[in-house]
Amino acid sequence: xxxxxxxxxxxxxxxxxxxxKIAELIKAGMNVARLNFSHGSADxxxxxxxxxxxxxxxQGQHVALxxxxxxxxxxxxxxxxxxIKLDVGDHFRLSTSHGLNDGTQDIVGLDYPALxxxxxxxxxxxxDDGRVVLLVESVGRDEVRCKxxxxxxxxxxxxxxxxxxxxxxxxxxxxxxxxxxxxxELQMEYVAVSFPRDAADMELARxxxxxxxxxxxxxxxxxxxxxxxxxxALDGLIQASDAVMVARGxxxxxxxxxxxVGIQKHIISRARKQNKTVITATQMMESMITxxxxxxxxxxxxxxxxxxxxxxxxxxxxTAAGSYPVEAVEAMDRVCRGAExxxxxxxxxxxxxxxxxxxxxxxxxxxxxxxxxxxxVTAIITxxxxxxxxxxxxxxxxxxxxxxxxxxxQTLGRVSLMRGxxxxxxxxxxxxxxxxxxxxxxxxxxxxxxxxxxxVILTKGDVYNSRGGTNSMKLLHVGExxx
Ligand code: G6P
Ligand code: MG
Numbered sequence: 060x061x062x063x064x065x066x067x068x069x070x071x072x073x074x075x076x077x078x079x080k081i082a083e084l085i086k087a088g089m090n091v092a093r094l095n096f097s098h099g100s101a102d103x104x105x106x107x108x109x110x111x112x113x114x115x116x117x118q119g120q121h122v123a124l125x126x127x128x129x130x131x132x133x134x135x136x137x138x139x140x141x142x143i144k145l146d147v148g149d150h151f152r153l154s155t156s157h158g159l160n161d162g163t164q165d166i167v168g169l170d171y172p173a174l175x176x177x178x179x180x181x182x183x184x185x186x187d188d189g190r191v192v193l194l195v196e197s198v199g200r201d202e203v204r205c206k207x208x209x210x211x212x213x214x215x216x217x218x219x220x221x222x223x224x225x226x227x228x229x230x231x232x233x234x235x236x237x238x239x240x241x242x243x244e245l246q247m248e249y250v251a252v253s254f255p256r257d258a259a260d261m262e263l264a265r266x267x268x269x270x271x272x273x274x275x276x277x278x279x280x281x282x283x284x285x286x287x288x289x290x291x292a293l294d295g296l297i298q299a300s301d302a303v304m305v306a307r308g309x310x311x312x313x314x315x316x317x318x319x320v321g322i323q324k325h326i327i328s329r330a331r332k333q334n335k336t337v338i339t340a341t342q343m344m345e346s347m348i349t350x351x352x353x354x355x356x357x358x359x360x361x362x363x364x365x366x367x368x369x370x371x372x373x374x375x376x377x378t379a380a381g382s383y384p385v386e387a388v389e390a391m392d393r394v395c396r397g398a399e400x401x402x403x404x405x406x407x408x409x410x411x412x413x414x415x416x417x418x419x420x421x422x423x424x425x426x427x428x429x430x431x432x433x434x435x436v437t438a439i440i441t442x443x444x445x446x447x448x449x450x451x452x453x454x455x456x457x458x459x460x461x462x463x464x465x466x467x468x469q470t471l472g473r474v475s476l477m478r479g480x481x482x483x484x485x486x487x488x489x490x491x492x493x494x495x496x497x498x499x500x501x502x503x504x505x506x507x508x509x510x511x512x513x514x515v516i517l518t519k520g521d522v523y524n525s526r527g528g529t530n531s532m533k534l535l536h537v538g539e540x541x542x
Contacts, residue, residue, distance in 0.1 A: 062460050062508075064479040065364075065395040066090040066371035068125060068338055069388055071107045072098065072379025080384060081110050085120055087388040090475045091249070091371065092122055095379065096238040097129040108245040121482040123249060123472035125278065126242035128235040128264075130253025131228035132309075133171045134216045135186065138162035142214035145191055145207045153184070153193075153219075154202040162215075166202075169219075171228065178203050183222040186213060189312045220312045224284025230260035236267060243273035248472040251278035251304060256285060257292070258299035265299075276301035276473060278338065282309035287322050293329060302476065303330045304373070307341040327367050331454050336476050339364040340373035344390060348381035353390050361391055365398035368456065370478040419520075419529035423451040426516045426532045430459045435514045436534070438462060440499050442487060442519040444526040446473040453477045460508065464499055466524065481508075487523040495519070496533065497541040504537065511538030 068091040069075070069084055084092075092111045094104045108124055115122040136159035143164050145151060150165070155175060157168035175198050178184070182195040184205065191213050193205035220226065230252060231239075242250045250273075252264045261279055268275055279300035281287060286296055287310070297303055305326050311319045323339065330337040343361050344353050353361075361372050372391055378384040415421045423441070430436040439461045441448045449463040463474040466486035474480045483502055487495050496517060503509045515535050520528030535541050 061396075062481055063088065063392060063396050064399050064460075065369065066476055066478065067388055067391050067395070068093050068340070068371050068373040068476070069378040069384070070095055070127075070373070070375045071111075072376075074380050074382070075378050075384040076103070076107050076110070078110055078114060081107075082114050082118070083385045084378065084388055085111075085115055085118055085122055087385050088392040089122060089378075089388055091125050093125045093127055093251075093373065093375075094247075095127045095375075096234070096241075097127070097132075098379075101237075101241050104241060105245065108247070121471040121475050123475045124245060124247040125249040125251060125476075126238065126245070126247045126275075127251040127280075128238055128253050129232070130235060130280075131230060131232050132253065133169070133174075133219045133226055133228060135213075135219060136160060136162055136168035136170065137215040138167065138213075142212050144210070144212050146210040147207055149207040149210070150196075151193060151205050151207055152202045153205065156201040167213075171226075173228070174203060174226070175199070175201060177226050178221070183208070185220045185222060185312050187211075187217040188308060189220075191217075218309075220309060222313065222315070224288075224313045227256065228254075230255050231263060231267070235264075239264065239267045239273075240271050242275060243268060243271035246469065247273070247275050248469055249278050249302065249476065250275045251280055252300075253280050253306075254283055254309070255279050255296060256283060258295045261296065261299035274469065278302045278304050280304045280306040281326055282306035282313070284310075284313040287314065287326070290329070293326065294333065297330055297333050297335055300335060302336040302338065302370075304338040304340050305369075307339075311341075323364075324367055327364070327369050331368060334451060334454055336370040336450065336453075336478070338371045338373050338476070339369040341375060343372055344374060344377045344387045347377045347383050347387040347390065349383075351383045351386050353387075353394075358390075358394050361394045362398040365395045366401065368478065370453070371476055417527075419448055419527055420451050422518050422529050422532050423448050424455065426518050427452050427455040427457055427459075429532070429534070430516050431455070431457050433514065433534070436516060437513040438503060438509050438515045440464060440503065440515055440517040441529070442485070442495075442499070442517075442523070443470060443474070443529075444524055446470045446477070447526060448518060448529050449474050449480045450477055453479050462503060462508070464502070487519070492523075493542050495523075496535055500535055500537055500541060509537050513537045 069089040070093040152166040159168040192209035377387040464485035471482040
């Protein structure tokens, strides 16, 4: 069976944390396990991380860990006597002085003193991802007085967004700082920052990670209206990150569902153009929380993201808390493979008319163009220290699998998120320089990825196990004696 190019991120939670379930998820095709720091204790995350590492190793697979920081989501407090129900036309107050546990039918407390400065009469506030909508009628010294325009049940700790964005708590909370240390302790390959406003938020997260001695790659979750207001804002965030997530839950609430799909396509394309990986997230297989089969609309959503060349598609509650976590990964696997069989152009136009900036980029891109244009080539092999060379390669559209060979476990996890890239453990330092090409090709032969008579393209540098040094590509004829 051919290798799936689009990667699958699956969130672990109560429905998917037993050794058996994790083993099944990996078998079904989970490439990245997401640990959501908004839920669960540090010890629960430690245990899940350990199980993923152990079981992936048993299965001979590389699975990355992605830690998703909770971020400064603004939430209402709790209700004294259980959930309330708001009807259209009801009056309701959000108060910064009311007790956080003392919510009633008329008022609820909220731990965000700036609310009264951030809100104006006429603003729309969206609670619980927009299930309840409040229109601000007036703003007092310590409360915002609203009228309900979309009614529904409201329970403890539900999130608040403002239509159009602009509720601006700082991006990293004390809890996020503690979770950054946990991500470092668990040697996570990726850490996602929630609600970043700009590059400075990402740089702070990067500094905290480096201080904790982690070299995790950073994912910016694009989920504020401000982040997509114009290309300068969006590009700034993308550039400050290693990967981005189209976080459609909060983003959809802030910008409205009408704009969401167009913006999703735009983010995918901008991220890839700037040499970053991109994850498409939220409600992709939502009905599979309670059903073993996806709807046609969900199939179409996943397939379209794959056709748009997202690196990865993501499952949240489907795998964390749903009744069919393994089936959800299987469904994504099936749908992505189907989409990839469509004859998407293998002649990529990416950077065709641009100058390249670095020697290793030039080799990486040249290898892909050569592979795409020379019939008979069946695989690309790249020796990599950090994952950078396969990242550059995988920005180019191609039908060819890219095999990233590295001795470094973090790198093998990291490349597992990249579209079309397969990780293989390989240490050139263990062999004579003249044996490396043959040994690399043998890895692929043994796994059945290539046959005698195929051509493969291999890239590497003159110095082994050091990043940034790729300066050669070679076309190798499988089956001949290679030097
Ligand atoms: C390995 C190879 C080097 C190559 C490097 C590229 O370490 O042994 O010859 O230069 O990968 O690594 P990079 O992190 O830049 O992809
Ligand atoms: Mg979110």
